[in-house]
Amino acid sequence: APRRMQAALKTATEEDGRSRNLIIYGLEEKKEEKLEDEILEVLSHLDEKPRIVSCSRLGKDSTADKEPTKRNFQPIRVSLSGTDHVRQILNKTRKLRTVEGYTRVYICPDRSPDQRVSHKKLVEELKQKRISEPSKRHFIRNNSVFSCDT
Numbered sequence: 001a002p003r004r005m006q007a008a009l010k011t012a013t014e015e016d017g018r019s020r021n022l023i024i025y026g027l028e029e030k031k032e033e034k035l036e037d038e039i040l041e042v043l044s045h046l047d048e049k050p051r052i053v054s055c056s057r058l059g060k061d062s063t064a065d066k067e068p069t070k071r072n073f074q075p076i077r078v079s080l081s082g083t084d085h086v087r088q089i090l091n092k093t094r095k096l097r098t099v100e101g102y103t104r105v106y107i108c109p110d111r112s113p114d115q116r117v118s119h120k121k122l123v124e125e126l127k128q129k130r131i132s133e134p135s136k137r138h139f140i141r142n143n144s145v146f147s148c149d150t
Contacts, residue, residue, distance in 0.1 A: 135150065
């Protein structure tokens with residue numbers, strides 16, 4: 001029983017930590033980048049100015065030894081001061097699609113490996129439904145795929 005409690009406590013602690021984090025995909029990497037300034041620039045398009053606790057690129061440096069057209073930009077983990085800021089930003093993230101220069105920048109919650117696997121399955125299911133029922137609107141909400149008439 002103590003091991004089960006330790007595992008549950010560890011999971012709860014990780015989720016609490018992750019609830020203050022965002023992952024930003026698609027933001028271009030530069031040789032000498034000021035990451036915090038770039039993140040604040042992106043968030044300013046969402047009318048948000050949160051206090052950034054920390055930020056860093058995930059994975060290895062992709063600016064080295066690749067030509068600029070074939071690079072994949074490493075995602076950025078951003079830790080904010082509170083979960084309210086994270087929720088507000090995630091609710092507004094759709095606005096970035098309309099901002100020139102940020103159409104391919106995506107902001108997502110920080111998910112655990114298990115959550116990433118289940119979310120990937122939901123996205124696959126969503127894609128299948130969009131192909132099979134193109135006249136309907138499909139979306140993911142509360143870990144389920146929903147459909148409605150447009």
